[in-house]
Amino acid sequence: MFCNQCEQTAKGIGCEKVGVCGKNEGVASLQDLLTHALQGLAIVAVAARKVGIVDPAVDHFTAEATFACLTNVDFDPARFETWIRKTVELRDSLRARAEGAGATISNDTPALSYRPAADLAGLEAQGVALNFIPSLDENEDLRSLKQITLYGLRGLAAYTDHAAILGQESDEVYAFLQQALADLTRNDLGLDELVALVLKCGEVNLKAMELLDAGNTGTYGHPVPTPVPLGHKAGKAILVSGHDLRDLQLLLEQTKDKGIFVYTHGEMLPCHAYPELKKHPHFYGHYGTAWQNQQKEFAEFPGAILFTTNCIQKPRESYQDNVFTTGLVGWPGLTHIGEDKDFTPVIERALALPGFPNDEDKGEVLTGFARNTVLGVADKVIEGVKSGAIKHFFLVGGCDGAKPGRNYYTEFVEQVPQDCIVLTLACGKFRFFDKKLGDIGGIPRLLDVGQCNDAYSAIQIAVALAGAFDCGVNDLPLSLILSWYEQKAVIILLTLLHLGIKDIRLGPTLPAFITPNVLNVLVDNFAIKPISATPQEDLQAILA
The missing domain is CATH 1.20.1270.20 (Substrate Binding Domain Of Dnak; Chain:A; Domain 2)
Structure with a gap:
């Protein structure tokens, strides 16, 4: 191979x-x-x-x-x-x-x-x-x-x-x-x-x-700012991973009044912000972090686990009987829920497992800052930039992964100056999603735009701000600091290049399938560059 x-x-x-x-x-x-x-x-x-x-x-x-x-x-x-x-x-x-x-x-x-x-x-x-x-x-x-x-x-x-x-x-x-x-x-x-x-x-x-x-x-309606508990409620539990909102909707409907709390994992976190999903009272909180940590985190989850799209890893023997797949995702030997989307096997497994023995409060995180929300306060954002209260915007997001070097993104966000705002999306956010960065004039300094596909929302925000300031997107006080792992990140990068976005910093390493000559084309035309050895170097260069 x-x-x-x-x-x-x-x-x-x-x-x-x-x-x-x-x-x-x-x-x-x-x-x-x-x-x-x-x-x-x-x-x-x-x-x-x-x-x-x-x-x-x-x-x-x-x-x-x-x-x-x-x-x-x-x-x-x-x-x-x-x-x-x-x-x-x-x-x-x-x-x-x-x-x-x-x-x-x-x-x-x-x-x-x-x-x-x-x-x-x-x-x-x-x-x-x-x-x-x-x-x-x-x-x-x-x-x-x-x-x-x-x-x-x-x-x-x-x-x-x-x-x-x-x-x-x-x-x-x-x-x-x-x-x-x-x-x-x-x-x-x-x-x-x-x-x-x-x-x-x-x-x-x-x-x-x-x-x-x-x-x-x-x-499901436009996402709205929503605090999401990181703890859990006493009772039976199902954890949903992947990206598919419809699968989550159907599961919520099928678990109504069954005494089961439904939690999100990974890129399902932003689902809590959709009005038609958050109306279900047993849709409670978020469990765990990014996909690469699932083997440890899932071993400790006392309920059933449903994968709806990509991001599955080999389940450990200790919990593989609790894992179910649906849609295109699959692993040999796991129970697969077919096109009828009858989640009865998932529900029955959740009811058979112990669930959480008691309530636990682990704080909460905010999600739901897609384009409708951010553009709804565009006047405050524009005034903040004009007054100097907001100096710069950083979009720090993309895929997370297990390979060393990704602590760069945590350190980058921690070192972003107090007069700057960080937008984030996809599972790369789990390097820093629970950081308390405060706000600028009532606008949170850390804004979760959503899933990886919600790069569309981020693009619309940038285009709208460029229109408000009568300039091009590349002239905005906006920098993209992206992490990549798989092919959804590749296509989002290609979309940004199609739009003419320049000076993108990409890491933790550049793709192995890009030859030096092709990289030169990207550098010459789009000024794409690898992240530096330290966040300080990149922050100094960007804010100089």
């Missing part, structure tokens, strides 16, 4: 025996094989669109299966076998219809003629034989750009799937996802064309995040 798609990749180069995420060589080879098969389906879907054939089932499946290859989503070989076989079935069926309507599709790309092996072992062998990453292109710089695109597409597919679950879809997004997957099989694209494809990926993701924002706020 060879995988270098996440920040924690082995030796900063690539995982070759087992992924640091926990996937083995078999799962890695199946992910490569699924991606290869999806490229064949994508080529056919592009040709079908040209003769007026658009299949919603193919669109949905392409997004779901691409998302399934994102880090920490699914580790179950049986599910990948199902997806691979379904991909080829959809490809062949769509091809017959497209060619019947006049489309011309040759077999000059291996992905178009690929046939699955008879069994799982054979599929794994096919995946190994692909040598997928090196096969993308012999030129390392072109291969680097193709990898950036591929990993961006996995993040784009995730947000597209999240939005579709809430009824928000766009043919433009599906069409691009398929076109880009198809383009990755081409060897006639040069540096400039692939750079344009990378930026187009970011542009389309802005649309996907807009759709997801519309789905979240249209269904």
Whole structure:
């Protein structure tokens, strides 16, 4: 195997025996094989669109299966076998219809003629034989750009799937996802064309995040500032991790009057701020921190645990019987809740477990500072800047992770001057989410914008402030200090680059799949740079 798609990749180069995420060589080879098969389906879907054939089932499946290859989503070989076989079935069926309507599709790309092996072992062998990453292109710089695109597409597919679950879809997004997957099989694209494809990926993701924002706020209302307890109530308990608001909603409805308190974990924390979710009286508080700490924290949780999207790690034997998955997330041997979303097994397990023996107060944190809230006090923010009370804004957020060096973000926030405001989002916030930073004129100095996809809210805040000050976003007293781990962070970075945002500081390390020449392109055009050795260096440079 060879995988270098996440920040924690082995030796900063690539995982070759087992992924640091926990996937083995078999799962890695199946992910490569699924991606290869999806490229064949994508080529056919592009040709079908040209003769007026658009299949919603193919669109949905392409997004779901691409998302399934994102880090920490699914580790179950049986599910990948199902997806691979379904991909080829959809490809062949769509091809017959497209060619019947006049489309011309040759077999000059291996992905178009690929046939699955008879069994799982054979599929794994096919995946190994692909040598997928090196096969993308012999030129390392072109291969680097193709990898950036591929990993961006996995993040784009995730947000597209999240939005579709809430009824928000766009043919433009599906069409691009398929076109880009198809383009990755081409060897006639040069540096400039692939750079344009990378930026187009970011542009389309802005649309996907807009759709997801519309789905979240249209269904559950705009987030409002909300204190969230970090302690617990005496009684039975269910912990919900991941990102999916609809799964949480359905679980809250199914646990009504059952004597079970529902808690959030990881990026589900911002869910407490949505009016339609917070109205449930048994939706109580937040437990634990970021995804990489789950093995220790989950071992101590006395209830059932539900994963709704990515961020799962191998469950320890001590608590694996308490863990359930739904949607695209999966782990071999765990009970998976299917499309009917009947959470009865989760509820029954929670009722069988002891729950918390008593109330415990561990303080609280604030969430719910999405664009509606922040722009609702824009006049105070603008006046604060004009009067000098607010000197600078820092967006410090992104993915958390276990690799050393991430204490930088904690120290950075601790050292931000008292006349500056910190916005944060995604699970990177758990490095400092419980810090008491006070306020400036009644505006909290630490504002939790939400989940990783709520980068859309942060973008809208920045655009609105730039309009108020009659300047460009890059002229605002605003700096982005980002941490990355997986492919949702990659696609958000591409969206920021599409918008022309410059001087982004990225860490804790730069992606292993970016070659020196490609990095030079990013530096020359966007002044992107790695975080410094210490927060003091970056703060001095920014505030000079």
